[in-house]
Amino acid sequence: MDGGQLNVGGYTPFSATDYPGRLAAVVFVQGCAWRCGYCHNPELQARPRTSPLSWPRLLERLAARAGLLDAVVFSGGEPTTDPALPAAIGQVRALGFKVGLHTACIYPDRLKRVLPLLDWVGFDVKAPFEHYATVTGVPGSGRQAEECVRAILASGVSYECRTTAHSALLPPASLERLAATLAEMGVRNYVLQQFRATGCGDTALNCCAAPGYPDEVLAAGMAPLFPRFMLRQAY
Structure with a gap:
């Protein structure tokens, strides 16, 4: 999990939504092993040998913004795919930024190694663990996800657990x-997200999505399970 330079597929210089309560830049790491139909960044799934963006140059841009932003968030793709992630986190932290991570909970061992380096994690739980392959297309992915969730909850790192719900x-x-x-596992901060067709490359999923699902009535039945709960509506 060390050595080399981060394989970067994109960069957002300013975001007020990717790290709750913080102004952040977002670095999109290239590569993801899963093939979720509703993925909004399918162009980041492949992992090219050469990074589309230069990490050293991007690091220079981040250094110039130190003091103007609170944090840098590593997103994807799946950031833990990249063996250079721990070093990149260290470089960003040395600039004075807090560090956030967006993860699909794919690689338990790699995630456990970077959790002590993080200030916040936004993680996806896509389905009941026994039915995970219906979303990811990868047999056994539910076991990986469950282990990652348990590791995050045990780490004490601040987090947001979220599920994108397609009808x-x-x-x-x-x-x-x-x-x-x-809730039984100990999740206390849960966000239920309505599916958004915008940006999704799977036309079949776009066509069969029930608008406004899940609605406020369904969400209200789950809200009492969590001290912090939100229905994030599609706009």
């Missing part, structure tokens, strides 16, 4: 079962 992939019964499982 065809997570019908109400599955969504309610997932919420109950997460």
Whole structure:
């Protein structure tokens, strides 16, 4: 998990939404092993041998913004794919930034290594763990995700747990079962996100999505399970 330079596929110089309560820059790391149909960054799934963006040059841009931003968030793709992530986190922290991570909970061992380096984690839980492959397309992915979730909760790092709910992939019964499982595991901060067709490359999923799902009535039934709960609506 060390050595080399970060493989960067994109960069957002300013975001007020990717790290709650902080102004952040977002670095999009190239590469993801899963193939979720509703992925909004499918161009980041492949992992080219040469980084589309230069990490040293991007680091210079970040250094120039020290004092203007609070944090840098590593997103993707799946950031823990990259063996250079720990070193990149250290370089960003040396500039005085807080560090956030967006993860799909793919690689438990790699995630455990970087958790002590982080200030905040936003992590996705896509379905009941026994049915994960219906979303990711990868057998056994639910076991990986569950181990990652447990590691995050045990780490003490601040977090946001979130689920993107597509009506065809997570019908109400599955969504309610997932919420109950997460609450039993100790999740205290949960965000339920409505599926957004904008940016999704899977036309079949776009066509079959029920608008406004899950609605406020369904969400209200799950809200009491969590001290902090939000329904993030699609706009």
